[in-house]
Amino acid sequence: MDGEIAWEGNAQPQPIRKRVKRSRTLEARKSFKKHWQLYLVVLPPLLFFLIFKYYPMANAVLAFKDYNVIKGIWGSPWVGLRNFKLFFDNPIFWDLIRNTILLSGYLLLAGFPIPILLALMLNEIRSGRFKRIVQLVTFAPYFISTVVMVSIIMLFLAPRLGFANVALNHMGFDSINFLGEPGMFRSIYVWSDIWQTAGYSAVIYLAALAGIDPTLYEAAKVDGASRFQKIVHVDLPGILPTIVVILILNVGNVMAIGFEKVYLLQNPLNQSTSEIIATYVYSIGLLNANYSFATAVGLFNSFINLVLLLLVNGIAKRLTNSSIW
Amino acid sequence: MQAQAATKRTSIRESTGDRLFMAVVYTILTIVLIAVLYPLIYILSSSISSPAAVTSGRVFLWPVDISFKGFETLFNTPAILTGYGNSIFYTAAGTLISVALTVMIAYPLSRKTFFGRNAIMIIVTFTMIFSGGLIPTYMVVKSLHLIDTRWALLIPNAIWVWQVIIARTFFQASIPDELAEAAEIDGCSDLRFMRSVVIPLSKPILAVLVLMYAVGQWNAYFDALIYLKSANLFPLQLVLRSIIIQNNSSGMMDAMKMVERQQLSELLKYSLIVVATLPVLVIYPFVQRYFVQGMLVGSVKG
Numbered sequence: 096m097d098g099e100i101a102w103e104g105n106a107q108p109q110p111i112r113k114r115v116k117r118s119r120t121l122e123a124r125k126s127f128k129k130h131w132q133l134y135l136v137v138l139p140p141l142l143f144f145l146i147f148k149y150y151p152m153a154n155a156v157l158a159f160k161d162y163n164v165i166k167g168i169w170g171s172p173w174v175g176l177r178n179f180k181l182f183f184d185n186p187i188f189w190d191l192i193r194n195t196i197l198l199s200g201y202l203l204l205a206g207f208p209i210p211i212l213l214a215l216m217l218n219e220i221r222s223g224r225f226k227r228i229v230q231l232v233t234f235a236p237y238f239i240s241t242v243v244m245v246s247i248i249m250l251f252l253a254p255r256l257g258f259a260n261v262a263l264n265h266m267g268f269d270s271i272n273f274l275g276e277p278g279m280f281r282s283i284y285v286w287s288d289i290w291q292t293a294g295y296s297a298v299i300y301l302a303a304l305a306g307i308d309p310t311l312y313e314a315a316k317v318d319g320a321s322r323f324q325k326i327v328h329v330d331l332p333g334i335l336p337t338i339v340v341i342l343i344l345n346v347g348n349v350m351a352i353g354f355e356k357v358y359l360l361q362n363p364l365n366q367s368t369s370e371i372i373a374t375y376v377y378s379i380g381l382l383n384a385n386y387s388f389a390t391a392v393g394l395f396n397s398f399i400n401l402v403l404l405l406l407v408n409g410i411a412k413r414l415t416n417s418s419i420w
Numbered sequence: 421m422q423a424q425a426a427t428k429r430t431s432i433r434e435s436t437g438d439r440l441f442m443a444v445v446y447t448i449l450t451i452v453l454i455a456v457l458y459p460l461i462y463i464l465s466s467s468i469s470s471p472a473a474v475t476s477g478r479v480f481l482w483p484v485d486i487s488f489k490g491f492e493t494l495f496n497t498p499a500i501l502t503g504y505g506n507s508i509f510y511t512a513a514g515t516l517i518s519v520a521l522t523v524m525i526a527y528p529l530s531r532k533t534f535f536g537r538n539a540i541m542i543i544v545t546f547t548m549i550f551s552g553g554l555i556p557t558y559m560v561v562k563s564l565h566l567i568d569t570r571w572a573l574l575i576p577n578a579i580w581v582w583q584v585i586i587a588r589t590f591f592q593a594s595i596p597d598e599l600a601e602a603a604e605i606d607g608c609s610d611l612r613f614m615r616s617v618v619i620p621l622s623k624p625i626l627a628v629l630v631l632m633y634a635v636g637q638w639n640a641y642f643d644a645l646i647y648l649k650s651a652n653l654f655p656l657q658l659v660l661r662s663i664i665i666q667n668n669s670s671g672m673m674d675a676m677k678m679v680e681r682q683q684l685s686e687l688l689k690y691s692l693i694v695v696a697t698l699p700v701l702v703i704y705p706f707v708q709r710y711f712v713q714g715m716l717v718g719s720v721k722g
Contacts, residue, residue: 126535132610133528137540140525140579144544147576150560151552157559168559213452216445229449231705233456234712238700240639242657243693246664247459250689258462261477290456298712322438347549355642359665373554380555381646393553401550 158391171387178391187375195371195396199352202285203345209293211338214300215326233294245359248287249274275364284360284369299341300334307333339415347404350396372396467491467690471683474690490691493684500692502652503659507638510655514574514637519629521579526587527618532597541588548581554646561647572647573640573655580636583629590625591618627710635700656696664689 127134158178160171182188213233220226239247251258252273260270273279307329315325354373361369372392380389434442461481466474470485478484494500525544529537551557557576566572595618603613619626641657648654 123535126533129604130528130531130533130610133531133534136524136611136614137528137534140521141540143521143575143579144547146564147557147560148547148551149543151556152550153552154556154559155552157556216449219442219445220449225446225449229453231708232453234708235460235701235704236456238635238639238704239697240641240657242639242641242661242665243697246660246689246693247463249665250463250693251459256475256477256686258477290459294456321435322441359661376554377646381558386555386559390553390555393555397550397553404549 155390155394157387158394160387162387174387178388179395181388182392182395187370190367191370191372191375194368195350195352195373197368198281198284198357198371199349201281202288202352203349205285206289206292207342207345209289210296211300211334213293214297214304214334215330217297217301218304218330219322219326230294233297235294236291237295239291241353241355241359244287244291245356248283248360252283272364274360274362277365277368280360280365280368284356288356296341300337303334303337304330335415339411343404343407343411346407347400349403350400463690463693466687467694469687471687474687475683489684490687491695493688494691494695499651499654499659500656500695503654503656504695506654507656510570510573510640511634511637513570514578515630515633517574518578518580518583518633518637519626522583522587522629522633523619523622523626525579526584527591527614529584530588530591530595531600533600544581544584558646567647568649568653570653573637573643576647577640577643580633583632587625587629590622594625595621624710624713627707628713631707631710638700660692660696663692 154168157168157171159173159175160168161174161177162168163171166172217226217229220229236244249257252260254260254270254272254275257273259273263270273283311329311333312325315329320328350372352371352373354371354377357369357371358374358377361374373396376389376393376396379385379392458481462479465481465483466479467490468486468488469479469483470487471489473479473484525540528534529541531537561567561572561576566575599617600613603617608616639657641655641661644653644655644658645661648658
């Protein structure tokens with residue numbers, strides 16, 4: 096209805112749009128003249144994004160070519176979707192998809208709720224040294240590098256001298272070669288990740304909890320809510336928008352699961368569950384120098400990721416009215 | 421009634437259910453605390469125990485037969501000293517470049533009078549959700565002849581979009597446009613304004629940027645893995661990987677021949693972890709609030 100009314104007075108919109116347009120170019124010219132120094136300042140970082148982020152996107156045409164070192168990216172012959180077909184027909188295709196999705200799905204299911212629970216529990220402890228210590232300690236592993244993290248995992252789970260096996264032996268059990276068991280790879284990956292990042296991820300929820308209107312708590316108190324009821328009826332609804340946004344971002348990263356840690360934890364014994372798209376791209380592309388094929392695989396991965404992000408964002412927008420844009 | 425008497429100090433009565441609930445919360449958090457802390461203490465204790473105690477699995481919590489042999493050997497190993505030096509260089513130079521570039525894009529984008537700020541912001545944030553991929557990026561770095569140079573670790577990943585968002589949000593919130601206008605009327609140029617007003621007023625966000633980028637650089641290894649070939653350029657993390665994860669101690673053979681090789685090589689792994697992590701973990705408690713602050717600044721509007 097509103098739209099129709101605006102349309103009926105059709106003499107009005109035209110001149111307004113023109114005037115707006117002219118004033119925008121005028122505004123731009125004025126801004127350039129007045130703030131030329133700022134435009135100069137922004138140039139180097141912009142160049143960075145163009146060279147190292149957008150130029151690679153253009154380079155991704157490699158995926159549709161048969162790369163030839165001498166002819167270069169642009170001179171190499173087009174092959175259409177051949178590289179993608181090769182990938183889809185490859186027997187490893189479904190293994191890679193399954194491993195990638197299972198690993199990040201597991202991480203999402205186990206790793207997403209834990210920081211929320213941690214934040215809710217920490218929030219119950221109003222003040223004091225205990226809260227500070229828990230926060231300080233749980234936050235700390237976030238600063239351990241991936242290489243060190245994997246080193247720690249390997250030392251703890253080493254077949255002979257690792258702490259886990261020494262402890263098992265003490266209790267009368269046989270040693271387990273944890274990293275050689277394909278069935279254990281995902282759990283090792285996911286739970287070490289939770290160990291490392293839960294405290295860090297909880298900070299955002301703690302901030303959201305701190306922003307909840309205090310009168311809501313007073314109202315809950317007057318109504319005689321228990322602590323648990325207060326969490327369910329005040330805390331959780333209060334941080335729901337934050338939860339949704341973080342969830343979208345996490346789902347949007349399902350296909351982009353960290354290459355580094357998987358690669359470092361990988362060995363020939365656990366490869367059947369640890370080979371994911373990212374590690375495959377690395378070994379095919381950089382180690383075997385099969386550039387075009389690896390680019391196609393990587394592009395496919397990025398594309399699925401983008402689609403997932405848009406999809407989840409759309410659903411979240413419908414259902415909860417919060418989204419990332 | 422009893423509950424009432426027991427909680428004289430708090431103004432609000434805690435019901436039995438609530439107190440039980442809090443007991444559960446405290447118990448869980450204590451378990452979490454131990455679960456996070458234990459591996460860290462174990463590593464530290466092992467690194468200062470005797471080689472024999474480590475290999476025979478006698479270390480459980482506290483160090484056994486304290487010795488600093490691991491560290492001694494480490495600091496006599498050229499590969500590790502080179503790695504350490506390189507890491508310090510990459511961290512210092514990389515942080516400087518990254519922070520400068522981040523401020524250079526974040527501040528102009530925070531000004532309402534900057535034409536095209538929204539378009540640039542979209543261009544920047546889009547790179548967060550879509551990228552050309554590993555190989556195309558590698559090709560760009562290669563065509564710029566950065567492969568196997570120190571620049572490869574400093575430039576291709578210099579700006580993190582997330583840091584730009586955080587910094588821009590901070591500038592928007594803390595540097596009012598009126599201030600810039602007033603300076604303008606006084607005949608102050610934009611560059612001068614940035615240098616003498618924005619930078620001094622933005623110390624909290626600069627601290628956050630420095631810390632985030634420095635930790636990132638210190639811990640980075642993937643760029644070194646794909647872009648570097650010469651061992652004398654390797655950062656510590658890459659040296660670490662070859663010694664612990666690939667179990668390749670060839671670089672340490674000289675030092676190891678002198679002592680009980682097998683035992684020492686096991687101990688060295690613990691000492692290496694400590695040496696590579698300590699600089700970050702030691703300063704962390706002092707700067708933790710900046711980190712938290714930084715995350716909050718970014719998430720308030722996010």
